[in-house]
Amino acid sequence: MAEVALRGVSKSFGGDVALDDVTMTIPDGSFVVLLGPTGAGKTTTLRMVSGLDVPDRGQISIGGRDMAGLTPAQRDVAMVFQQYSLYPHLTVRQNLEFPLKSPILRTPRDEIDRKVGAVAEMLQISHKLSNKATELSGGEMQRVSIGRALVRNPALYLMDEPLSSLDAKLRSDLRIELKNIQANSGATLLYVTHDQIEAMTMATHVGVLDQGRLVQFGTPRAIYEDPVSIYAASRLGQPRINILPADLFPGAPARARNIGLRPEHILQGAGQESQVQRVERLGDQTRLHLSLKGHDLITVTDAHTPLTPGALVKIQPQNPFYFDATGARIA
Template sequence: MAEVRLEDVSKRFGATTAVEGLSLTVADGEFVVLLGPTGAGKTTTLRLVAGLEQADQGRILIGGEDVTRADPASRDVTFVFQQYSLYPHMTVYDNLAFPLRSPARRQSEAAIRARVEAVASMLRISSKLGNKATRLSGGEMQRVAIGRALVREPRVYLMDEPLSSLDAKLRSEMRLELKRIKKELGATILYVTHDQVEAMTMADRIGVMREGRLIQIGSPHAIYTDPDDIYVATRLGQPSINLVPAGLIPDAGAPAGAVTLGLRTEHLRITAKPNGGACGTVAWIEHLGDQNHLHVEIGGRRLTVLADPDTDLAVGDTVGVEAVGALYFGADGSRIRGARG
C-alpha cells in the first residue's frame, strides 16, 4: 500500500471550478472518507487521483512518486464505481479474474485461480463463482465489483459511493465487510460518499467538502463534536443539529459574538413541566422503537429532541427545554469556541 498526497490541486471544467486548492494526505493504510453533497468535488478528486482527469494546478503523489501527469495504468490504483459495471455475459469467476488477465498484469492461470478464490472467500461469495453476473442479488453484485478491485492488490483503493444503490440492510452489512477487509489487508482507501452513517462508521478520518474545497478534516468524533462552522456541523448527526438564534433557550455559557446556537439532541434536556428553561409545545412525535424523536415548537422554531420510548408525552403537551451543552456560531457561520462550546 502507499501514501496518497494532493498538494494545492485544482480542476476546472470551463467556467466551473470542481476542485480548488485541495491539499490532502491519506496515510499508508488509512481509510479516509470524503463527505459532502452532490457537486462538492468528491468524485472529481477521486478521478484526479486515478488519472481519469488531469489537474490544472498542483501535484499528486502516490507512494512519494509524482504521478500528476502519469497515465492511469501506471498509477497502480483501482477504482470501485457507484454502479457495479460487471460483465453480464461472464461468470463471477471470470469477472474477478479479468483484471489479472490484462496484458499489463497478466498472470498464470494457477496464480489467478489462487487469488480469485482467496478474494471470493474473503467476500463470502465462493459459492457464486460459477454464476453469471446476471444471476446475482444486488449485494452479491456489489461484492463482486469490490472483489474485482481487491484481486489486483493495488497501492490505493478509490471508491465512489459503492453502496449507494443497495437497500439499508445490505448497506449496513457491506459497511462491516469493507471495514473488515480494510483491517485484514491494511489497505489505503480513499472513499467518497454523501451518507454520514457510512462516513462515521468506516472512516479513520473524514474530510468534509463544499464547492470543491476541503473545509475540515479529522476523526469522526472530532468532526462531530468540534466542527469549525455551521456547514460542517450539519454534515453529521441524526437527527440533524438544531440551529436556533441565541437567546431562544436560556444559556449562560454563550460567548460574546455568538448569534446561533447549535444544539444536538444530547445538548437538550426535556422535562414534562417548564422549570427555568424555555417553554415549548410538542408538535409531533416520531416513534422509532428504541427511542422517540420529539419535535418541539419554541418561539416559532421547531427543535428535535430525544425521548425514552416509554414517554407519556403527547402532541400538544407543554414541556420545558433546557440547554445542557451547545456549539456557538458567529454571524458568518464560523465557530466561536466558548467555555461550553
C-alpha cells in the first residue's frame, strides 16, 4: 500500500475550473472520503489520481513516486465506478477472475480460485458465480464490480460512489464490509461520495471540497466538532446543523453574523421560547422541529417525549459555532 500526495493540483475544462490548487496527503493505510455536492471536484480528483485525466498544474505521487506520464495500469490502482463496469457476456466468476489474469499480474490458477472464492463469499454472491452478468440484479452487478477491485492487491483503491445505486439495507451492509476490508487489509482507499453517512461511518479522513477547492481535511470527528466554515459544518451531521442569525441569542461575538447549532447542542428548559411545529419519532430518539422568532430549527429530545405540535419549549445554545459574514468560523 502507499501514501498518496497531491501538491497544487489544478484542472480546468474550457472555462470551468474543476480543481483549484488542491494540496492533500492521503496517509498510507487510510480510508479517505472526498465529500461534497455535484460539481465540487470529487470525481475529477479521483480521475487525476487514477491517470484517466492529467492535471494542468501540480504533482501527484503514489508511494513517493511521481505519477506524471504514467498510465492507470502503471499506477497500480484498482477502480470502482458508480456505473457497473462488467463484461456482460462473461459469468460472475469470469468477471472476478479477469483482473487477475492480466499479463502484469500473472496470478497462479489456485490463487485465482482462492481470491475469487473469498471475495464472492464476502460480498454474498457465491451462489451467482455461474450466472452471466446480464442475469444479475443491479445490486448484484455492483457487488461484482466491487469484487473485481477487491480480488487484486493494488497500491490504491479508488471508488466513485459505488454504493449509490444500491438499496438502503445493502448499502448499510456493504459500508460495514468495505470498512472491515480496508481496516483488516491495511489498504489505502480513496472514496468519493456526497453521502455524509458514508463519510462519518467509513472514513479515517474526510476531504471537504467546494467548487474545486479543498476547504478542510481531517478526521470526521474533527470536522464535525471543529468546522472551519458554514460550508464545512453543513457537510457532516444528520440532521444538518442549524444556521441562524447570531443575534437570535445573547452573547454572540461582535463580528458574528450567524450562529451554528448542532441538534444536540440545543438545551431545553430555559432561554428563548420556541414553538413545536412537528414531532418526528425515530424509535431511539425524537426530533423536534421548532420555530423560534420565525426561524426553523431542529433539535433532538427523549424518545418518549410527551411534546406535541403547538407546545412551547424554551431553548438555549450549548457550545455554539459562530461565523462571520463570509461564512468563515470565528474561533
